[in-house]
Amino acid sequence: MEIKPIAHIYNDFPQKFGLPRQSGMAPHLISEIVMDEGYRQPDAFRGIENFTHLWLIWEFEPMGAASSGEEGRWSATVRPPKLGGNERVGVFATRSPNRPNRLGMTVVKVVSFGVEEDRGPVLKVSGADLKSGTAIYDIKPYVPFADCVPEASESLMKDAYAKTMEVVMPEAIPAEISNERLTALKEILEYDPRPGYQNDPDRVYSFDYGEYTVRFKADDGKITVTEITER
Numbered sequence: 001m002e003i004k005p006i007a008h009i010y011n012d013f014p015q016k017f018g019l020p021r022q023s024g025m026a027p028h029l030i031s032e033i034v035m036d037e038g039y040r041q042p043d044a045f046r047g048i049e050n051f052t053h054l055w056l057i058w059e060f061e062p063m064g065a066a067s068s069g070e071e072g073r074w075s076a077t078v079r080p081p082k083l084g085g086n087e088r089v090g091v092f093a094t095r096s097p098n099r100p101n102r103l104g105m106t107v108v109k110v111v112s113f114g115v116e117e118d119r120g121p122v123l124k125v126s127g128a129d130l131k132s133g134t135a136i137y138d139i140k141p142y143v144p145f146a147d148c149v150p151e152a153s154e155s156l157m158k159d160a161y162a163k164t165m166e167v168v169m170p171e172a173i174p175a176e177i178s179n180e181r182l183t184a185l186k187e188i189l190e191y192d193p194r195p196g197y198q199n200d201p202d203r204v205y206s207f208d209y210g211e212y213t214v215r216f217k218a219d220d221g222k223i224t225v226t227e228i229t230e231r
Helices: 158-162 179-190
Strands: 007-010 030-035 053-059 103-116 120-126 135-141 166-168 205-209 212-219 222-230
Touching: 166 179, 179 222
Parallel strands: 166 222
Antiparallel strands: 007 030, 007 135, 030 120, 053 103, 053 135, 103 120, 205 212, 212 222
């Protein structure tokens, strides 16, 4: 089966570092899904107002040569960064991007839907864990009675995300950053974007966030944002 993108998603994260590690971890992070040419028929979204959440089927970017070797290769086991980068587990027991087919799936909340003159149908969603420009292959409604499994459990990753960090913001914050975008930034930092094996309190980390660069340090359960500057 040959598949091709039907849309692309756009938000404040042009790079992978800093992104929420799972969907819903930053519920105030807003993204726009813009349909590609050939898929801009508003009728395709008829009835979308009946759903509060959607599934996105999308594509991970190719792993670098140092990570995955030749194009098309994959590893049966991976080292999840959030588990410290040392423990190997089976790829099908993780959500690692280094897998036979680079397909991801994400649940997002519908914020709004509209049809624009220049871009056609545009979905605004919250809580996505996709970087800006990611290709979307399908959009499906989230159906609670079928998709939600209240008795489901897992014991591999829950401890890695159980503890959140205290976030300290700098006094000088660009006035142009809206409260919603600032809240989303705090939500992302609370879950500590660093790999689990990095624990240098003197190291300054950085990532791009919209038109800004965010720099921070991490130590003793606290994320301290040192500065937010225009890039």
